[in-house]
């Protein structure tokens with residue numbers, strides 16, 4: 136079989152890996168489900184209960200899927216002493232394969248999570264239609280709760296994975312002068328673990344939906360409809376993918392930096408991804424545990440979160456936020472770091488106070504471990520707990536301020552080139568300013584008691600996560616588009632998209648601060664009709680914001696197909712990914728790069744960041 | 756970049772800050788405040804806005820000024836000055852942001868916690884049980900079984916609400932008193948509210964109890980209209996509940 140597999144590969148069908156994965160996944164699922172049903176029958180329980188059978192089948196199905204899609208061929212055979220087959224296809228087919236090239240994986244992440252972004256965006260449009268009046272418009276309350284929950288969790292996954300999974304994978308190895316990630320097969324595994332996640336989320340529709348929001352607090356999340364099971368499984372699965380990805384980034388940045396690339400010379404985006412990978416590695420396991428405990432409570436009668444059985448609902452909230460507070464940095468910091476990267480190159484001036492900015496990012500990383508309970512100020516914490524978490528949470532303002540210092544100090548007196556990536560990067564700073572300042576009202580118990588669980592919170596986290604994370608994602612898309620595709624996008628349509636998105640975003644979310652302060656609690660299909668006027672403004676803003684993405688899609692698709700060819704370094708930027716062709720060759724560089732200076736030495740005549748052995752100095 | 760730029764930006768910042776402060780100190784963006792505590796919370800909110808304004812205008816001034824003043828038409832022909840850092844600017848920034856942070860942490864952070872602690876007095880205790888999807892109140896001297904579904908409260912009374920839940924997590928929110936506490940199964944969380952003047956839901960929608968934590972289908976409508984009435988009227992109402 137080994138030899139035939141090798142031969143078959145060269146004439147493989149485009150969707151062969153995915154189809155094989157689906158097939159083995161189905162086999163695995165049947166085995167797991169059958170086993171579960173059998174055990175239950177023997178124990179005298181209802182054999183084909185939906186939840187336990189899905190739960191039992193899922194893990195075997197997931198293993199089967201991974202084996203079939205590529206783990207068996209490229210990896211598992213090795214464990215049995217058989218030869219493995221690493222051949223990767225070259226054409227568009229590689230995007231549908233268990234490909235180990237980090238650039239392919241980056242694009243896979245980007246396209247997958249952009250697709251999820253648009254889907255969740257459409258759900259947001261539906262929510263804004265519902266909010267056009269205080270009463271019922273489109274949905275019953277339970278339908279609304281499903282749409283809201285699905286929007287929430289899908290966007291959370293996008294925010295966690297799009298920038299790190301997309302640009303972390305695409306750009307970080309090139310920026311540090313590596314040929315690939317440290318563990319290429321683990322990298323492919325991370326992506327193909329993430330691929331079932333949108334499928335699970337969509338499948339919730341056929342399991343009755345779920346209505347407990349992305350936070351999914353028990354007991355509600357233990358008692359509600361069975362779509363919740365798929366939600367919990369999706370969260371655990373993306374968690375596994377995140378942990379694998381985080382390990383890969385930590386090792387890659389630690390071990391594979393080019394000669395001369397000390398940590399003190401690391402581009403700021405690499406720092407952002409590295410620090411957030413530390414968070415992903417240390418903290419994701421907790422949310423996976425919270426999800427698993429919810430499932431065990433629901434399916435097997437355990438009582439972790441059941442007060443009547445001796446458990447505690449607040450236990451869930453502590454474990455959940457112990458991850459999910461760090462996770463908001465995983466969503467925001469890569470976008471901020473990317474904005475700083477872009478701001479520096481488009482100001483043609485060194486990143487101001489580089490060491491302080493790096494220190495700021497690392498301080499945020501460390502502090503994020505001890506602030507989680509600020510999401511629980513109204514849960515009934517003791518005074519000493521309130522005191523502690525107010526203190527730690529307020530402290531985060533100081534390192535966050537250093538990121539602003541870096542951005543402002545860099546543009547001041549620079550030579551600003553206002554191309555689209557730069558506009559998005561500056562918008563990140565503006566949006567995050569509003570998100571950060573409004574965070575102070577929520578960090579303070581006295582004002583938070585009233586604002587907790589209102590639209591003030593909704594506005595605040597959209598300003599941070601969308602305002603920094605997603606605007607950063609779009610800064611990255613325009614910044615690296617020429618590198619990834621080898622083509623140039625249309626600047627006119629890109630700028631139109633920027634202004635459209637910037638205005639639409641602010642028009643949508645600015646009114647929500649007032650709405651929350653004035654008595655509109657979050658996650659509601661209906662609200663007091665006194666609050667209709669500004670809800671209509673927010674809804675119109677939302678529709679406007681949504682429509683703007685058509686401009687983006689048209690520009691990206693047309694430019695990718697037939698945009699003018701891009702040069703290796705259209706921005707004259709200094710980091711290593713601009714020292715190689717657009718798009719780069721399979722192992723990134725024609726010859727081994729050597730770093731001899733800081734990446735941001737703009738304005739110093741003769742300063743060089745990196746040289747390629749045998750090549751002429753470039754990108755100086 | 757010349758000293759002139761710094762002066763110009765400084766003047767713009769001062770003007771914008773003055774305008775911003777004039778706005779946030781006067782703007783009445785707050786819902787009805789039903790007692791002293793609520794007014795103090797609004798004062799804290801206003802103070803935080805007043806402190807946020809100079810920070811906001813500073814960042815916006817530098818952003819917009821740079822955008823207009825330092826922009827190049829097309830690709831910049833030359834690099835900017837090789838300024839990597841500036842000791843005074845960095846330490847100044849660090850000192851100012853740290854100072855502001857510590858200020859906010861102490862006031863209204865710690866002082867707010869103290870006020871919260873000092874507000875814990877009661878002349879009356881009301882037990883609150885949340886359930887999907889209703890609020891059930893047990894008044895003093897009544898057995899658990901005598902629950903009322905609408906809520907009247909006496910004026911000028913310090914009330915403790917002992918909040919718990921029968922099923923999932925809810926949250927007991929009185930917007931006009933800026934008070935909120937989660938209703939968690941297996942726990943009793945207490946909050947303290949000092950009523951003042953008579954007021955009713957008919958006058959203002961924020962005179963209500965609203966569930967603030969997602970609890971399923973009935974979550975948005977899990978609310979009770981509140982009426983704060985003079986003591987005799989309250990006593991009569993309570994007696995009527997007993998009779999009914």
Ligand SMILES: [Cu+2]
Pocket residue numbers: 459460463506507509510
């Ligand atoms: Cu948090």
Ligand SMILES: [Cu+2]
Pocket residue numbers: 885888924925926966967968969970974977
């Ligand atoms: Cu409720």
